[in-house]
Amino acid sequence: MPVAVETVSSVRSFGGEQAVLRHASEVTGTDMTFSVFVPDHAEGAMLPVVWYLSGLTCTQANVTEKGEFRRACAELGLIFVAPDTSPRGEDVPDDADGAYDFGLGAGFYVDATQEPFAQHYRMWSYVTEELPAIIGDCFPADMTRQSIMGHSMGGHGALTIGLTLPERFKAISAFAPIVAPSQVLWGQKALGGYLGDDRAAWRAHDAVALIEDGARVPELLVDQGEADNFLAEQLKPQLLAEACAKAGIDLTLRMQPGYDHSYYFISTFMEDHLRWHAARLTR
């Protein structure tokens, strides 16, 4: 591990090593924490990398503890990377009212342009540039074989990053993603707060708008619980379905009866997503 990346913990699990790491980020100007699972592998082997972006209020810990991804990653030979969801620290500005849906734990995977957020809230650059460089340097990661998934706000991140960098990501999937932040309250608050009132600037951070504006990937996989409290007001997967239909993107949208928005839902379908990713990472 380079000196600048500190191992917070590393434990054996499912025939691999589950580590939590911390480093001083040049991009966010804060310490950043992330987790990485590396399955046992042949000496010299380079493994594909699956990125998992988490939802509102989460840190890297939620999926690391509750995501049930290690068994499948060990079987399939996948490195699993989970970043935090925002910069953190005493001098990092939060939501004015301390709300859960903006500020700390709610970086929305954008580079903020608005004050006082522009200095630290640079999660787009962190997740697409700085952290990939660290992963490539520190782990037996084949950076020519990456894929991305996420949950809720992190599903938004996975879709927008994947649609923007289609050459990089061989597979893109999401659990209960925010597909059109410009059209829902969570997204309007976040994109307005970080990017300002000019809605043209929002389109690069809205999966449906990106597709409308010409972004193309061959296929997407989305699971959505039908008992998800946020389905009707904040998630609206039908907007993604309509955009994909028009654009000729092969979207597999699976509505899951009875499932909610929690890790009890995510963990249930995690293995399916990882197998779908693995098939595309090893073609």
Add this chain to the structure above:
Amino acid sequence: MPVAVETVSSVRSFGGEQAVLRHASEVTGTDMTFSVFVPDHAEGAMLPVVWYLSGLTCTQANVTEKGEFRRACAELGLIFVAPDTSPRGEDVPDDADGAYDFGLGAGFYVDATQEPFAQHYRMWSYVTEELPAIIGDCFPADMTRQSIMGHSMGGHGALTIGLTLPERFKAISAFAPIVAPSQVLWGQKALGGYLGDDRAAWRAHDAVALIEDGARVPELLVDQGEADNFLAEQLKPQLLAEACAKAGIDLTLRMQPGYDHSYYFISTFMEDHLRWHAARLTR
């Protein structure tokens, strides 16, 4: 659900229902919380029941969130029950110094005889009598097919309860159990505090002593991490191996290189244990 048992939450996961429930316990004189996973099943079907007893500091929530048992339980058709580890409430006495290894979160699955603990700390009777009656009443549980497992203090509970009630439990296994509490500091503090200084009374709550005194089961399964910080001082699985060898009990003791005492260890081997239990529950 009978009126006396309140559903705190119930969520869909892995093709089943993961519920957390609460009831006023006559045995402990407190409210008690537990979790139950019930896989989908044919109407009228009665499913075997696996009991999971948790370790020091835990509630039912730890294994419910981190145990990774639902996938295998759904496949194998097993109900999975996780009780709390002690009575709780404002009038429940705790360790005098608030230590983690006695009192709240540390009931050690005994009926205390010593004051001020005797009134509420009756986890033996709770886990072997009151809660099984509730499970039998409220769920599609075949109470003629039960098995028991546990971790650390809960491994102690699973071994002592299983050895005491061998007709009830078709399979007994443990993750990093306290096998001989009379011989280690955790157990000496707990058994002394709950049962008093007469060590004769401790033998019914010490797996190794129970076997020395004639308790017999056909077989046991134990997984133990070799990197477990508590291995040498508190767990001492070799004492169980010696007792089983003398008694003719077929102990499978698997020392797992690199694994620690956490749920990263437990979740890794949970599926193995559940398959081992299922094979014995469906004979």
